[in-house]
Amino acid sequence: MYEQFEAYITSQATLTQDELRMIRSLASTRRVRKRHFLLREGEICQHKIFVAKGLLRSYHVREDGSEHIMRFSPENTWTTEHDSLFSQIPSRIHIEALEDSEVVLFTRESLEKIHFAIPEFKAYIDRFLTSTLSQTYERIMMNLSYSSEEKYQDFITTFPDVFNRVPLHMVASYLGVSRETLSRIRHAQAQKE
Amino acid sequence: MYEQFEAYITSQATLTQDELRMIRSLASTRRVRKRHFLLREGEICQHKIFVAKGLLRSYHVREDGSEHIMRFSPENTWTTEHDSLFSQIPSRIHIEALEDSEVVLFTRESLEKIHFAIPEFKAYIDRFLTSTLSQTYERIMMNLSYSSEEKYQDFITTFPDVFNRVPLHMVASYLGVSRETLSRIRHAQAQKE
DNA sequence: CGATTCTTTGAAAACAGTCAATCTGTGTGG
DNA sequence: CCACACAGATTGACTGTTTTCAAAGAATCG
Secondary structure: OHHHHHHHHHHHOOOOHHHHHHHHHHOEEEEEOOOOEEEOOOOEOOEEEEEEEOEEEEEEEOOOOOEEEEEEEEOOEEEOOHHHHHHOOEOOOEEEEOOOEEEEEEEHHHHHHHHHHOHHHHHHHHHHHHHHHHHHHHHHHHHHHOOHHHHHHHHHHHOHHHHOOOOHHHHHHHHOOOHHHHHHHHHHHHHHO | OHHHHHHHHHHHOOOOHHHHHHHHHHOEEEEEOOOOEEEOOOOEOOEEEEEEEOEEEEEEEOOOOOEEEEEEEEOOEEEOOHHHHHHOOEOOEEEEEOOOEEEEEEEHHHHHHHHHHOHHHHHHHHHHHHHHHHHHHHHHHHHHHOOHHHHHHHHHHHOHHHHOOOOHHHHHHHHOOOHHHHHHHHHHHHHHO
């Protein structure tokens, strides 16, 4: 499963064999079965996670029990709880596998070593952070100004791969509408066509 | 007005006199009067903007004319349109002064030079980016799971300074509710107390 | 003061959430 | 192989919230 990560990272940054070796020596790997957790609310997040295979979700549970999905993480994406990882405070989100998954893990210390030793890697992470921030603003814009129907359409076209792999009630949770409302939106759209 | 920026940056990063001189030589400053724009939709964003004095808003206008405020930028904050600045694509947002303001501007090239020459500055920017990302996720979580009333309360306590300086209809636009709804929320809360 | 901007209010309509029931497909154990 | 449990999706009836439209009160500024 580590090969998947190495293939990905070499496609994103130009790294020497030595550098790749160093990164490999600081990474660990793990299989997570469907419905199992990589992080639970209240725990201190220990790793930045690269998804080599499978699909994860990060979600928050409110006091009333309602779940809100912050993010889906399919293959070749990173995920973590930044606040918890960098400030060592208890996580407020859960990270759960929605499919049997394989992940590559880096501790904060490992990442710091890598960033320090390999500017190319750091530059990639910077690019990645910037584009993540853009996408995040995109989502805020969507939340502010789109109708539920538009949000749903946008999700389908922006994340067709995720859409086909998760139950609809999770799409609803990601969009911030009830599953019944999403169901009715789908019904209304099917009528139109 | 540049002094304000220098005071701020030296409080955030340990810089030598030489480094400060370099930064100063690459910055430019500008006064913007209330209701004037630093960036308009369709233009290519040329600068990263530090607000030394005053208050800016970044907002998006939909085809139907509705305005959605992405961010308020008071003193000692940065703002820009990342996508436009780094990819040289037309901006989809406007950046407007809500008060007479003074800003310090850096072009992308200047920033790159500074990042390259002054690791301390780069480290500060990295910390800043990370914390911005966290806040942004915070806002998404709020959008997904809070009621309008909770969003309003959260805004008041998180940004009391901004709250006291902007008209309520802009708070409504930031929160994603109509100004009438916000007005009614306020009325209901005044009743309670 | 007069004009503009901002805020509030009322009434109707649109929209979304909740609760409860039903339907569908999948997979497991007897 | 069937029966059953289970997770997911849909539907109906009802309730509650939010938007929209129109109008009227404050507040602010030149």
